[in-house]
Amino acid sequence: MNKPFKILVVADTISTQSSGGKTSRALIEGFIEQGFVIKVLHYSRKEIDLKQTPCISIQEKKTSWSYAKAKAQLIFQRLTGCNINHWVESRKGFSYAHDYDVKSIQQAIEKESPVHYDYILALSYASSFRAHKAILKLPQWHEKFLAYIHDPFPMHSYPRPYDWVEPGHQKKRDFFVALFKAAKSIIYPSQMLGEWMESYYPSGKNKAVIIPHLITKNLRDTGVYPSYFDSSKFNILHAGSLMSARNPMTLLKAFMAFIKDVPEAKNNARLVMVGSSSIFHQEMAILSQKCSQIILSPNKEPFETTFNMQQQAAVNVVLEAKGPSSPFLPGKVPHCIAANKPILLLGPYYSETRRILGEYYQYYCEIDDMTLLKNHLTDLYLNWENKNEKTVSGVTHLKSYFESSSILKALEIIKEKS
Known part of the structure; x- marks a missing residue:
């Protein structure tokens, strides 16, 4: 590469409290190590310092209808003991909380301009994909959109024995169909995962690129072990x-x-x-x-x-x-x-x-x-x-x-x- 790429990274979380956050953090640090110019927007709900790399914690936007609905649902559940989230997701595919999270991330991205970056990279964890959905709502970014897919989605696209059907699975699938069409490239940590997902989403063919999970740098064995672990055994x-x-x-x-x-x-x-x-x-x-x-x-x-x-x-x-x-x-x-x-x-x-x-x-x-x-x-x-x-x-x-x-x-x- 003649010049370092400038990449806007949008992550659901980079907190090391979750395995998905650790994976995203390691990937970001890998980009930095290789000389890419990175700016990180993350929805970890806390401040995180990446030293010389701009790292902005996205704040919840509490002025949307989705936020109001999510809080009303929570109050209803506390008063009645009835969780209606299954009904909500069956009707619309995603929870109200998911909707306002996506809106919060979307508004943070809208403060940035595509002309200042070569690519925008979405990172997620578990079955969240909030960052992906936020970028999907912003077509001005699609020609620079790199979508990192770490697991199949929705659950019915998992291999056996995991392949159960979630509430609102068709709307979740519709979201991924649109995602695969919009993204410039789909990044996977696994070659087999890329092949598996292309069997469900043919529009992703020829878009697959593999970046495996990376070894976290600067980690050293400090010699601190739990009392039940005897390293001599x-x-x-x-x-x-x-x-x-x-x-x-x-x-x-x-x-x-x-x-x-x-x-x-x-x-x-x-x-x-x-x-x-x-x-x-x-x-x-x-x-x-x-x-x-x-x-x-x-x-x-x-x-x-x-x-x-x-x-x-x-x-x-x-x-x-x-x-x-x-x-x-x-x-x-x-x-x-x-x-x-x-x-x-x-x-x-x-x-x-x-x-x-x-x-x-x-x-x-x-x-x-x-x-x-x-x-x-x-x-x-x-x-x-x-x-x-x-x-x-x-x-x-x-x-x-x-x-x-x-x-x-x-x-x-x-x-x-x-």
């Missing part, structure tokens, strides 16, 4: 939420079988499950009582603490849903790669993480393959016990894939398509 670490389709029970049972088959591992091996409570926690707690080597965190840990444990773990676990495919790139994968330790991948045969690790990656199996999982745990433990610290083939060189240089490649592709 053979720690098999799973950190992250256990959604209904991410069933960890075979992992726990395989670990118990491994301990039984390899008695000397009893004093050294630990299976550490870090995250907030889930539908599996009651059953997990029962197994933890039977096997003291299974450790459940009392609650979710701060990102920095989790990062420290990932760097010290003997094995990092990536657990995906049981299904035909997993086109997602879990946000923790870059930091598991950065840890330079073996990754135990449990998921579908067709998986973005497996695609990146390689078809013949050694420590992979389906989440319910008890025998192979126990064998992997045994092999990993014996390597650790014998101080065989060679990096598993296919991991070390992948670090470059998650570095900010991928942004330059993506922007070159976008520029060539202009």
